[in-house]
Amino acid sequence: MLMTRILPIASVIAIILTVWYGAAVVLNAPFERAAAERAGAEISFAEVLPKTMSQERPVLPAPHQVAAEINKTVFQMKVTSKRSLVHHAWVTLSATLIGFVMGTVLGIVLAIGIVHSRVLDRSMMPWIITSQTIPILAIAPMIIVVLASVGMTGLMPKALISTYLSFFPVAVGMVKGLRSPEVMHLDLMKTFNASTTQTLWKLRWPASVPFLFTSMKVAIASALVGAIVGELPTGAVAGLGARLLAGSYYGQTVQIWSALIVAAVCAGVLVTAIGLVGDLVNRRMGARA
Amino acid sequence: MIREPLLLFASVAFWLVAWFVNTRLVRIETRDRMAATAINLAIPLLFGAALLALWEGVTRGLGVPNVILPPPSMIWERITSSVPMLWADFRQTYLKAVISGYVMGCGLGFLAAILVDRSPFWKAGVMPVGNLVSALPIIGIAPIMVMWFGFDWPSKAAVVVVMTFFPMLVNTVAGLNASGQMERDLMRTYAATPGQALVKLRLPAAMPFIFNALKINSTLALIGAIVAEFFGTPIVGMGFRISAEVGRLNVDMVWATIFVAALAGSLSYGLIALVERSVTFWHPSNRRQ
Numbered sequence: 357m358l359m360t361r362i363l364p365i366a367s368v369i370a371i372i373l374t375v376w377y378g379a380a381v382v383l384n385a386p387f388e389r390a391a392a393e394r395a396g397a398e399i400s401f402a403e404v405l406p407k408t409m410s411q412e413r414p415v416l417p418a419p420h421q422v423a424a425e426i427n428k429t430v431f432q433m434k435v436t437s438k439r440s441l442v443h444h445a446w447v448t449l450s451a452t453l454i455g456f457v458m459g460t461v462l463g464i465v466l467a468i469g470i471v472h473s474r475v476l477d478r479s480m481m482p483w484i485i486t487s488q489t490i491p492i493l494a495i496a497p498m499i500i501v502v503l504a505s506v507g508m509t510g511l512m513p514k515a516l517i518s519t520y521l522s523f524f525p526v527a528v529g530m531v532k533g534l535r536s537p538e539v540m541h542l543d544l545m546k547t548f549n550a551s552t553t554q555t556l557w558k559l560r561w562p563a564s565v566p567f568l569f570t571s572m573k574v575a576i577a578s579a580l581v582g583a584i585v586g587e588l589p590t591g592a593v594a595g596l597g598a599r600l601l602a603g604s605y606y607g608q609t610v611q612i613w614s615a616l617i618v619a620a621v622c623a624g625v626l627v628t629a630i631g632l633v634g635d636l637v638n639r640r641m642g643a644r645a
Numbered sequence: 646m647i648r649e650p651l652l653l654f655a656s657v658a659f660w661l662v663a664w665f666v667n668t669r670l671v672r673i674e675t676r677d678r679m680a681a682t683a684i685n686l687a688i689p690l691l692f693g694a695a696l697l698a699l700w701e702g703v704t705r706g707l708g709v710p711n712v713i714l715p716p717p718s719m720i721w722e723r724i725t726s727s728v729p730m731l732w733a734d735f736r737q738t739y740l741k742a743v744i745s746g747y748v749m750g751c752g753l754g755f756l757a758a759i760l761v762d763r764s765p766f767w768k769a770g771v772m773p774v775g776n777l778v779s780a781l782p783i784i785g786i787a788p789i790m791v792m793w794f795g796f797d798w799p800s801k802a803a804v805v806v807v808m809t810f811f812p813m814l815v816n817t818v819a820g821l822n823a824s825g826q827m828e829r830d831l832m833r834t835y836a837a838t839p840g841q842a843l844v845k846l847r848l849p850a851a852m853p854f855i856f857n858a859l860k861i862n863s864t865l866a867l868i869g870a871i872v873a874e875f876f877g878t879p880i881v882g883m884g885f886r887i888s889a890e891v892g893r894l895n896v897d898m899v900w901a902t903i904f905v906a907a908l909a910g911s912l913s914y915g916l917i918a919l920v921e922r923s924v925t926f927w928h929p930s931n932r933r934q
Contacts (some may be wrong), residue, residue, distance in 0.1 A: 360769060360770065362666045363766075363770075364766050364767065364768075364769035364770030364771075365770045365773055367766075367767075367768075367770050367775060368767070368770035368774050369774070372774075383793075384652065391793070404704055408741045415792070430876055431832065452822055459670075460835045474671040475664070475667050475668050475671050477686040478667070478670075478671050478685070478689070479667050479691070479692035480689075480692065481688050481689075482689040483689060483692070483693065486911055488864065489860075489863070489864055489908050489910050489911045489915075490864070490867075490906065490910040490911055490915035491864060491867040491868040491871055491873060491907075492905035492911050493871070493882070494868070494872075494887055494902075494903055494906050495903060496870045496881070497875065497888055497899075498887065498888055498891050498896065498899045498900075498903075500716075501891045501892070501894070502713055502896065505712055505713070505894070506713065530738070530914075556747075573780070577780040577781075577782075580782055581782045581784055584782055584784070584785060585872055585875075586783065588875050588894075589875070589888060589891060590870075596713075596785075597785075600787075600788050600876075601788070601876070602791065604788030604789075604791065604876055604877070605787060607792070609789070609792065612788050612789055613789070615785070616785045616786065616789075619781070619782050620781045620784055620785075623780055623781045624777055624780070624781065627777075629781045
């Protein structure tokens with residue numbers, strides 16, 4: 357376990373951190389050199405090095421600067437504070453989760469419809485598959501602004517973007533999943549004189565559960581991206597996307613990086629959580645590990 | 646000019662007729678391959694046409710303000726009347742940023758995968774990290790890239806490079822392990838060098854995985870470039886057009902740009918799928934039934 361799993365991952369992370377520190381020195385050094393030149397002083401590399409680690413607005417903040425900022429804005433601040441990253445993360449996460457749940461439910465409902473109706477299948481499935489190849493996220497700003505013009509602001513517009521982004525992967529995955537039972541099993545249900553609902557509930561639905569969790573992992577990752585992008589056009593009020601935009605307006609690189617890391621952690625936690633629930637459910641249902 | 650309420654009824658009627666025709670079409674059983682293909686195409690096309698007609702009828706019949714949802718005819722008019730502008734945006738975003746970023750990101754991911762593949766230790770470290778990073782909202786690095794590489798297309802290409810790198814890396818590494826143990830043993834009995842085994846056995850076997858990554862990345866690249874333009878851009882580009890025209894409530898122009906993006910997305914996806922078919926002609930999914 358240690359040698360085969362943890363050590364390799366730790367080495368990769370160590371390399372990433374080393375490259376990050378190295379890049380921080382290289383990218384931040386010109387600023388210090390220019391500052392020293394303006395002051396008319398010669399500056400040696402040994403003097404530049406520590407300064408690149410603690411600039412106010414570095415080109416690339418060093419990892420410990422980002423860690424300190426995250427510590428300050430996540431753990432040291434009251435959660436209700438407007439400057440707390442927990443507050444902003446929650447704003448984004450609540451939209452993500454609402455949208456994800458709505459999108460998943462819609463996707464499942466449509467998939468059930470498609471599996472049971474040949475008209476629905478043949479007329480909609482090609483469009484759903486095509487929709488995967490187009491950059492749907494580009495509609496996000498329009499949805500936000502249009503809904504704002506009819507008086508809908510805040511959580512719901514963002515949640516709607518997350519909804520349609522998580523809808524497509526779930527619909528496609530569930531159609532595959534609901535069709536995954538073998539013909540023999542379906543025939544068996546027929547010999548049992550099972551109704552369509554019974555077949556759905558006792559055979560198709562259980563068979564589709566692994567597919568559901570796989571597509572839910574994709575869906576929640578894109579739901580989060582949708583919520584973050586949905587925060588951009590409203591003029592950066594609250595949320596992780598707003599922190600990114602505000603940071604880029606004012607050149608607050610440390611703020612951008614900490615928002616980015618928190619977003620990454622959120623995504624990691626969400627995807628892992630769904631993976632864990634999926635494993636648990638699959639095992640309870642008797643899947644072989 | 647048809648009177649407006651009449652238009653609404655006409656479009657609903659057209660929808661119902663199209664639906665009815667489709668219910669008949671799906672029942673046709675034919676052995677003629679040409680006819681089957683024609684029916685398979687006709688059903689989704691008819692459905693799409695009915696959807697467009699319904700959109701047109703509802704927006705014009707109910708007098709939906711153009712700011713909320715312009716009718717398709719208006720969007721089409723806008724597309725045909727602003728071809729030069731749309732072409733300039735397309736050139737800036739797609740031909741410059743997306744293609745260069747896509748080629749670099751996929752190329753780097755591929756090379757990294759070949760390198761990593763040599764060592765089981767690094768493979769064990771890179772795969773979990775790469776899988777995690779693929780699920781992260783990488784799009785958030787856009788403001789940082791805009792700071793580093795300026796407002797013009799190189800910053801967008803940089804975002805695309807990072808976004809496309811990890812899916813390519815993870816898929817290629819998985820693909821290189823797709824060849825069976827027996828086939829690899831055969832290569833050893835032929836005294837093939839690792840390089841020969843790579844070129845003649847493992848790379849061809851990895852092709853379905855690599856093309857899968859290429860397909861995922863073609864959509865990701867377009868999304869990355871468009872969203873990165875929301876963070877700062879010269880006054881040309883699809884992302885710029887969307888955010889600027891949304892701000893001026895020129896929603897028909899936004900839809901026109903989205904149409905171009907959708908077209909570019911599905912055409913590049915189709916192109917990759919075509920190449921895939923000729924490269925992986927041996928794969929079961931491409932064999933003629």
